[in-house]
Amino acid sequence: MIGFRQKELSSVIEIDRKKCKGCDSCKAFCPTGAITGKYGAVHGVDNEKCLFCGQCLVNCPFGAPRDTADSVNAVIAKLKDSRAAVVGVIAPAVRVAIGEEFGLEPGTLTTEKLYGAMKQAGFKIFDNNFAADQCIMEEGSELIAKIRHYALGEPAHSHHLGPLPQFTSCCPAWVRHAELNYPEILPHLSSAKSPQQMAGALAKTYGARDVFKVEPENMYVVGIMPCTAKKFEASRPEFASAAAYWRKQGKTGLYPDVDTVLTTRDLARLLKKMNISLTAAAGFTDADNPLARYSGAGTIFGNTGGVMEAALRTAYFVITGQELATLEFASVRGLKGVKEASVAMKDAKTGKEITLKVAVVHGIKENLAPVVADVAAGKSPYHFIEVMNCPGGCVNGGGQPVNPMGTSWIDKYKAILPWS
Amino acid sequence: MANYDYVEKAIKVSRREFLGLAGAGAALLWAGAYVTTDIFVDRTKYIKLRAAGMYKDDAKAKIRQSHNNPAVAEMYGKFAGKPLSPLAEELFHTTYVNRAKLGGKS
Numbered sequence: 001m002i003g004f005r006q007k008e009l010s011s012v013i014e015i016d017r018k019k020c021k022g023c024d025s026c027k028a029f030c031p032t033g034a035i036t037g038k039y040g041a042v043h044g045v046d047n048e049k050c051l052f053c054g055q056c057l058v059n060c061p062f063g064a065p066r067d068t069a070d071s072v073n074a075v076i077a078k079l080k081d082s083r084a085a086v087v088g089v090i091a092p093a094v095r096v097a098i099g100e101e102f103g104l105e106p107g108t109l110t111t112e113k114l115y116g117a118m119k120q121a122g123f124k125i126f127d128n129n130f131a132a133d134q135c136i137m138e139e140g141s142e143l144i145a146k147i148r149h150y151a152l153g154e155p156a157h158s159h160h161l162g163p164l165p166q167f168t169s170c171c172p173a174w175v176r177h178a179e180l181n182y183p184e185i186l187p188h189l190s191s192a193k194s195p196q197q198m199a200g201a202l203a204k205t206y207g208a209r210d211v212f213k214v215e216p217e218n219m220y221v222v223g224i225m226p227c228t229a230k231k232f233e234a235s236r237p238e239f240a241s242a243a244a245y246w247r248k249q250g251k252t253g254l255y256p257d258v259d260t261v262l263t264t265r266d267l268a269r270l271l272k273k274m275n276i277s278l279t280a281a282a283g284f285t286d287a288d289n290p291l292a293r294y295s296g297a298g299t300i301f302g303n304t305g306g307v308m309e310a311a312l313r314t315a316y317f318v319i320t321g322q323e324l325a326t327l328e329f330a331s332v333r334g335l336k337g338v339k340e341a342s343v344a345m346k347d348a349k350t351g352k353e354i355t356l357k358v359a360v361v362h363g364i365k366e367n368l369a370p371v372v373a374d375v376a377a378g379k380s381p382y383h384f385i386e387v388m389n390c391p392g393g394c395v396n397g398g399g400q401p402v403n404p405m406g407t408s409w410i411d412k413y414k415a416i417l418p419w420s
Numbered sequence: 421m422a423n424y425d426y427v428e429k430a431i432k433v434s435r436r437e438f439l440g441l442a443g444a445g446a447a448l449l450w451a452g453a454y455v456t457t458d459i460f461v462d463r464t465k466y467i468k469l470r471a472a473g474m475y476k477d478d479a480k481a482k483i484r485q486s487h488n489n490p491a492v493a494e495m496y497g498k499f500a501g502k503p504l505s506p507l508a509e510e511l512f513h514t515t516y517v518n519r520a521k522l523g524g525k526s
Contacts, residue, residue, distance in 0.1 A: 002523060003522050093474070137496075192513055202512075238514060244510075245510065295484055295489045303471045310485075310486055313485045327484055393471070395473075
């Protein structure tokens, strides 16, 4: 396998030879052309090109692609193990989709039921929305340091500053895409980890010490994600910073920050296997757990434009010293392929005017290339660019409940024309 | 106008042929309707409903900005100091690899 490091998952999606009809539907959704096999022949996945985004899986009319990284039984075994403290890191987009697996309408908010069902299963809760808020603090501070340095002419911060524009780094499929196909723009990626990995590192340090009060080596952190690419992300070897932190404090042990990842579908399967019904579960708010507290900005990370909107709310406050009068940014919401916004603000420190220009890209198969080409050529007009692999963002991720008609029909005509 | 003889060709369609033609016409109409509805019907329902759920969660939240989340502030106060502090760099930041240069056996 070219392009993988030790311990990294090198395959997540596999196409079932018996179910594949060779209809080429998946090719209309695959962002990197990783599907092999001509029209009519049984298709396969080229793992060296695959981003593990799972868009083929959620759009195949025959249900042929499968997610092979299945850890449902391993997690159930850990939940039954009394020595293990199993922490479920719940991503934003899971709460609006898992209800579909239990007969609820798409979009039904199930946060409290989901906490309740997971508590019943034996999970401790770490809401990834908390980590999303934290991600805004880290990624936003990095962006503001860059703006202060490059646009307002202040001396550089101690943090190593990459060039502007800054790309978001929350989407593991986008990060892998950049690493594989656009290595020249890697310095533009925010150095902030994705919320899942921040959550893992924080859970096994601060969480273990101050919140859950367990030994970090006994913790088993499970990402509950709308995403198949998160399974790959969790397996990246550098994401073992909690263990490195504790080694400096004299403890021993080698463990990853996030031990395993379940998709929304996997979690529904786990609950059903344990005879827990989401709809019948008692609601639970986990009010005493600081790691289950989140802001509205953290929750909209699941939508395209959500990370940007959350970042703008905080960046505006940090630069101007005032809260935004209107928190909603309609221009970064919705399903347009590339969305733009510009926000004029006055720096409270220096009194200089600055117009922050941002762009939001989702559905990278159709919309990414021109934006990245501009950045590579050094003529991008933006300061901050959000990229999400899946059309619509994480709510339509490859780990979400599957609708037989497919869920990614934004450029519908392209998918039904035989030559596309 | 030039003189010419024109005799309309007598078309005789048998009952069986008529049914065949009608069938072919119906199939064409049906296929056309299928394709056009496929283009115009809104099939982004799932994305829109789920996205609306997320925005609803935001709209009903008491705290709507990340920097106002007291639990995050508490975490920085008790543990990581402030964003981009040395400990935050160590735990919350990462680097990327140029996979084109990684090589390996194919």
